[in-house]
Amino acid sequence: MTRPGQQSESDLLRLTAAGDEQAFRALYGQFQAPVYRFALHMSGSVAVAEDVTQEVFMTLIEKRSRFDASRGALRSYLIGMARNLLLRRFEADQRLVAFPDADSCNGAPAPHSDNHAIPSVPPPDPERSENIQRVRQAVLSLPADYRETVVLCELQEFSYDQAAEILGCPVGTIRSRLHRARTMLAEKLRVRAVLTARPEKSLGFRSAP
Amino acid sequence: MNCAEFRNLIHDLAREDTPADVALHDALAHAESCPACDALLREAEQLTADLRLLAIRHNSESAPERVETALLRAFRERHSPAPRLRKVGGWLAVSAVGLAAAALFAVLLTGYPDRTSPESPLAPQAAPRETNRPSPREMWADYALEGETAEEAAAAYIPLAAEFDPSWLEGGAIVRVVLSRPALESLGVPVNAGSDGRMLADMVVSNDGTPEAIRIVDWQVSDIQ
Numbered sequence: 001m002t003r004p005g006q007q008s009e010s011d012l013l014r015l016t017a018a019g020d021e022q023a024f025r026a027l028y029g030q031f032q033a034p035v036y037r038f039a040l041h042m043s044g045s046v047a048v049a050e051d052v053t054q055e056v057f058m059t060l061i062e063k064r065s066r067f068d069a070s071r072g073a074l075r076s077y078l079i080g081m082a083r084n085l086l087l088r089r090f091e092a093d094q095r096l097v098a099f100p101d102a103d104s105c106n107g108a109p110a111p112h113s114d115n116h117a118i119p120s121v122p123p124p125d126p127e128r129s130e131n132i133q134r135v136r137q138a139v140l141s142l143p144a145d146y147r148e149t150v151v152l153c154e155l156q157e158f159s160y161d162q163a164a165e166i167l168g169c170p171v172g173t174i175r176s177r178l179h180r181a182r183t184m185l186a187e188k189l190r191v192r193a194v195l196t197a198r199p200e201k202s203l204g205f206r207s208a209p
Numbered sequence: 210m211n212c213a214e215f216r217n218l219i220h221d222l223a224r225e226d227t228p229a230d231v232a233l234h235d236a237l238a239h240a241e242s243c244p245a246c247d248a249l250l251r252e253a254e255q256l257t258a259d260l261r262l263l264a265i266r267h268n269s270e271s272a273p274e275r276v277e278t279a280l281l282r283a284f285r286e287r288h289s290p291a292p293r294l295r296k297v298g299g300w301l302a303v304s305a306v307g308l309a310a311a312a313l314f315a316v317l318l319t320g321y322p323d324r325t326s327p328e329s330p331l332a333p334q335a336a337p338r339e340t341n342r343p344s345p346r347e348m349w350a351d352y353a354l355e356g357e358t359a360e361e362a363a364a365a366y367i368p369l370a371a372e373f374d375p376s377w378l379e380g381g382a383i384v385r386v387v388l389s390r391p392a393l394e395s396l397g398v399p400v401n402a403g404s405d406g407r408m409l410a411d412m413v414v415s416n417d418g419t420p421e422a423i424r425i426v427d428w429q430v431s432d433i434q
Contacts (some may be wrong), residue, residue, distance in 0.1 A: 020286035021281070028280065040270060054279060061284050132266060135259040154260040155267070182220040186252050189224045202267040 009074040013067060016060055025085055031075055034156060035082050041151040042086050044140045048203045052089070056081050067181040083166065085150060090144060146181035153178050210239040215246045223253035308367070352413050353382055354420075355394075366413060366422035384412045385426070 007015070007023070014024030035056050038050035053189075057076055067077050140152055152163040153174065164171045218236055221227045227236070240247045265339070353362035387407050409427035412420050 021284060021288075023283075026285050028277060032276070036272040037267060037270050038275075050276050052270060054276050057280050058283060061280065061287055072433070128262070130261060132263050134265055135256075139263075140262075148258070154257075155264045157264065179217075179220050182223075182253065182256060186249075186256055189256065190252070 006162065007070075009068045010067075013060065013074070022185070024061070027060065031078050034075055037156060038079050038151060039082050039086060041139070041155050042083070042144075042147060043089075044136075048086070050084050057087055072165045073162075079152075080166045082170070085120060087144060103118060106118050119158055123175050134189060135185070139184050141188065142184060146177055146184060149177040150181045151186070210235045212239075212243060212246055215239045215243070216249065219246075219249055219253050222250060223257045263431045308364070354410070366411075367424065368422045369420050382413075384420075386410050386412050 007026070009027075009083045012023045016027055034052055035051050036053045037043045039052040040046065043049060043052070059081060068075060071077075139147060139155070142150060148167060149163060150159045152166060153160065158166070160174045163174045167174065215236055218227060222233075223235055223408050227233055230279070240250050278354050349363040349366070350359035352366065354357055357365075366369055386409075388410055389407050393408060408429065410423050413422040
């Protein structure tokens with residue numbers, strides 16, 4: 001008999017729909033992390049990432065999924081579903097506020113700014129950690145279509161082909177979006193570096209004589 | 210290579226992902242000869258390093274256990290019989306009315322059937338229980354009472370699923386249960402206005418444990434029989 005780990009994605013889905021809990025556990029174990037990380041990087045919020053992950057897998061439980069193995073991998077399908085849920089959330093949720101950035105993006109669906117922000121791991125090197133935090137914030141301030149490209153290709157290390165499958169666009173679009181997104185990130189980080197280097201000037205204070 | 214061409218490639222260079230047709234040596238030679246482009250390349254390489262570090266920082270992240278717990282709870286609720294029974298309540302009322310209408314229509318068309326006539330649709334069938342699940346229709350024979358035909362059993366049971374398929378009966382079993390009036394009503398089973406106590410019912414349970422159909426055996430029981 002085939003064990004859940006050895007079954008194809010379609011078999012696991014079919015068994016899940018038929019009420020096989022082991023199959024569902026196998027499916028969840030295999031795919032929850034990339035879905036969760038995508039939602040976390042896109043939203044900047046643990047709470048949103050949890051909700052979205054739960055919603056994606058609820059779709060499988062409720063047999064509402066329309067997965068077609070001939071059109072791509074299940075992982076891409078699930079992340080694509082998470083993406084749709086996030087975009088809908090970004091559009092609908094009035095609580096979303098733009099990241100307080102000096103040059104925040106125009107009209108970008110901004111990520112969450114709540115009490116469930118991505119927890120920071122204790123830094124081995126505070127300066128480096130601060131730098132990573134700046135990069136994370138810069139990524140979160142990108143417009144959604146650029147942000148998702150960075151999240152997939154840079155933070156989740158998907159190939160251009162896989163990212164194109166998830167986002168439903170040509171590989172050339174992924175390439176150009178990533179180029180543009182990286183240019184925007186570099187600009188944001190440059191501005192930040194200048195602001196950080198001269199905080200008193202940016203705040204309008206003068207040092208005492 | 211000029212500055213504009215170089216800057217079009219800068220992020221591919223920083224990601225070590227230059228297209229095959231790009232002359233890498235030309236690009237690097239340009240960076241060496243142009244301090245501005247060299248600075249941009251260093252900046253892009255730093256960005257790559259920072260993004261990789263950010264990816265590493267998070268690549269062991271996964272959904273907390275409470276998400277899986279909630280999903281498993283939902284999964285079990287979805288696939289356990291209880292919610293299904295709750296959901297079919299409304300449908301059962303409609304189905305009961307439908308069955309009654311169908312029976313009335315049949316009576317009007319054929320008159321009261323003569324059970325002794327071999328042509329009668331309600332005439333006893335030849336040893337239905339001895340056949341080995343011959344057809345979905347005759348699967349009801351396994352759930353008929355003594356002396357009852359498959360058709361009579363099929364008419365007596367009220368299906369509990371919106372799209373009932375007799376093949377679900379295969380491998381199932383009858384469970385005799387005592388139910389209270391509210392429990393029966395919640396299933397959409399019409400309850401005699403005078404029946405305040407508990408009722409005896411036969412419930413057909415399929416091999417995955419799902420109740421598929423129910424019929425009342427006794428409208429008033431004082432204890433489990």
